[in-house]
Amino acid sequence: xxxxxxxxxxxxxxxxxxxxxxxxxxxxxxxxxxxxxxxxxxxxxxxxxxxxxxxxxxxxxxxxxxxxxxxxxxxxxxxxxxxxxxxxxxxxxxxxxxxxxxxxxxxxxxxxxxxxxxxxxxxxxxxxxxxxxxxxxxxxxxxxxxxxxxxxxxxxxxxxxxxxxxxxxxxxxxxxxxxxxxxxxxxxxxxxxxxxxxxxxxxxxxxxxxxxxxxxxxxxxxxxxxxxxxxxxxxxxxxxxxxxxxxxxxxxxxxxxxxxxxxxxx
Numbered sequence: 001x002x003x004x005x006x007x008x009x010x011x012x013x014x015x016x017x018x019x020x021x022x023x024x025x026x027x028x029x030x031x032x033x034x035x036x037x038x039x040x041x042x043x044x045x046x047x048x049x050x051x052x053x054x055x056x057x058x059x060x061x062x063x064x065x066x067x068x069x070x071x072x073x074x075x076x077x078x079x080x081x082x083x084x085x086x087x088x089x090x091x092x093x094x095x096x097x098x099x100x101x102x103x104x105x106x107x108x109x110x111x112x113x114x115x116x117x118x119x120x121x122x123x124x125x126x127x128x129x130x131x132x133x134x135x136x137x138x139x140x141x142x143x144x145x146x147x148x149x150x151x152x153x154x155x156x157x158x159x160x161x162x163x164x165x166x167x168x169x170x171x172x173x174x175x176x177x178x179x180x181x182x183x184x185x186x187x188x189x190x191x192x193x194x195x196x197x198x199x200x201x202x203x204x205x206x207x208x209x210x211x212x213x214x215x216x217x218x219x220x221x222x223x224x225x226x227x228x229x230x231x232x233x234x235x236x237x238x239x240x241x242x243x244x245x246x247x248x249x250x251x252x253x254x255x256x257x258x259x260x261x262x263x264x265x266x
Contacts, residue, residue: 029067029068029069030067030069030087031087032051032069032070032071032086032090033073033085033086033088033089034048034070034073034090034092035072035074035090036072036074037075037102038075038098038099039094039095039096039098039100039101039102039126040092040093040098040099041092041094041095042093042094043093043094043124043243043245043246044093044094046243047090047245048072050245050251050255051068051254051255051258052068052070053252053255063171063256065252070090073086073089075107078103079103079106079110081110083119087119087261087262088119088120088121088122089114089119089120090121090122090123090258091122091123091130091131092124092125092126092127093125093127093183093185093243094125094126095126096126096127096129096130096135097135099126099127099130100130100138108137111139112139112141115141115232115233116232116233116234116235117233117234118233118234119235120235120237120258121139121141121235121237121238121261122238122239122240122261123141123237123239123240124185124239124243124244124245124254125183125186125241125242127239128185128241131237131239132144132145132146132186132188133145134146141198141199141232141237142199142200142201142230142237142239143195143200143201144186144189144225144239145188145190146186146187147189147224148216148221151214151215151216151217152186153184153214154211154213154216154221155212155216156181156183156211157181157211158180158182159179159180159182159207159208159210159242160177160178160179160207161177161178161179161207161208161227161242162177162205162206162207163176163178164202164203164204167227170204170256170260171253171256177208178205178250179247180226180242181242181243181244181247182241182243183242183243183246185226185240185242185243186241187207187221187224187241188224188239188241189224189225199231199232199237201229201230201237202229202230203225203228204228205225205227206222207224207225207226207241209221210222227239227241229260236263237261238260240253
């Protein structure tokens with residue numbers, strides 16, 4: 001049962017029996033699995049720290065989040081049905097193709113079924129590549145293509161993002177801009193209705209500045225999507241191309257996305 005389904009069940013119980021009120025009124029932790037295995041990079045521990053840390057509105061990012069229980073999950077555990085015990089799956093940075101290979105066809109099918117059945121998927125950098133429908137090994141969770149695939153290794157550094165009005169409110173960023181660490185994440189784009197079977201995404205942030213090293217052409221990165229989200233079946237998908245967990249004062253953006261994925265935030 002997903003977190004959203006448990007909340008609905010809890011409220012139904014409250015309407016029928018006041019005896020259950022103390023248990024139901026206690027804020028239930030969101031259960032998060034962070035993928036561990038081949039293709040996972042060095043940023044994964046930072047994702048876990050961000051999920052396990054306490055955040056409050058007085059912090060630099062101004063985001064308050066509820067209780068989260070996070071632990072690692074392997075491809076073997078996923079293939080054995082381990083996702084049944086979680087509300088949200090996180091695929092962190094590293095190598096998207098490496099993580100896809102580690103999952104195998106059966107594992108990727110299980111991840112898709114998990115999301116379609118009501119689970120949440122958070123992809124960060126490599127995990128965002130994995131969520132697209134642009135590669136043979138993609139999960140196909142969002143109708144997104146990777147712009148300028150040839151120059152994926154375009155460099156690393158700080159980038160400025162321009163937020164949509166909804167994102168500025170969601171991330172408590174009234175200026176409408178954010179600076180985040182970028183490490184060769186996907187430049188997300190799409191052709192409208194390219195694949196009617198895969199959900200279109202909502203673009204929450206665009207790259208406002210660019211990195212064009214290692215032969216990557218200038219004038220390509222700016223204007224492409226950096227943060228996106230989508231509904232998929234009964235579940236939800238959220239993708240960061242940059243790394244909030246590696247940016248000072250912005251790590252709460254990771255659990256904030258998890259809250260939305262679990263149905264605790266609009």
